[in-house]
Amino acid sequence: MRARLGILLSKQQVSLREIVLKHKPEAMLAASPKGTVPVLILPDASVIEESIEIMCWALMQYDPLNLLLSEAPQQEIAQALIHTNDHSFKPWLDKYKYADRHPGHSEQYYRQQAEVFIAQLESILTKHSQLMGDKVSIADYAIFPFIRQFASVDKAWFDASHYTHLKKWLKFHIESDAFTQIMKKYPTWLESGESFEFGANIAV
Structure with missing residues (x-):
């Protein structure tokens, strides 16, 4: 994606x-x-x-x-978010998705570990509509496909969760023309x- x-x-x-x-x-x-x-x-x-x-x-x-962002400080913040997504969140996401393959802990445990990043994104999105401000950036496009996966593992739980801003952000991207085209x-x-x-x- x-x-x-x-x-x-x-x-x-x-x-x-x-x-x-x-x-x-x-x-x-x-x-x-x-x-x-x-x-x-x-x-x-x-x-x-x-x-x-x-x-x-x-x-x-x-x-x-300007998805790559023209200002160096913003570039660094976006890169750090993507790095956390790829190297910290995604390994927990994979275990959450396939908890039966990782019997060391429960599905709930893996979800809770993944929620550390989810909570970070929710906090960011309380301040503005996208991860780097009110305009989309590479951070949004690089991260939302993985949040979509997280949401789909237990949709009922995610829909009932308190991540209000994250859910609104995810809905925006899933319903976008770009996502429709790539799918x-x-x-x-x-x-x-x-x-x-x-x-x-x-x-x-």
């Missing part, structure tokens, strides 16, 4: 090949032996394998909404043999 958001919002264009991880194409493994998605192959044949790096690469090509389904590459032009030709 993050890679597609970055490409879409920077108005880049790529040939998109939809794959199922249970059936990894040889061409994908040749480009990226670790076998995870996303994988972006650039015109010079270099490869970017991490979604946040793909976002940054795309926005460095063209950033019409479009494509036939898988191995089945269809087709790739699809994605990015600059899509209006948001």
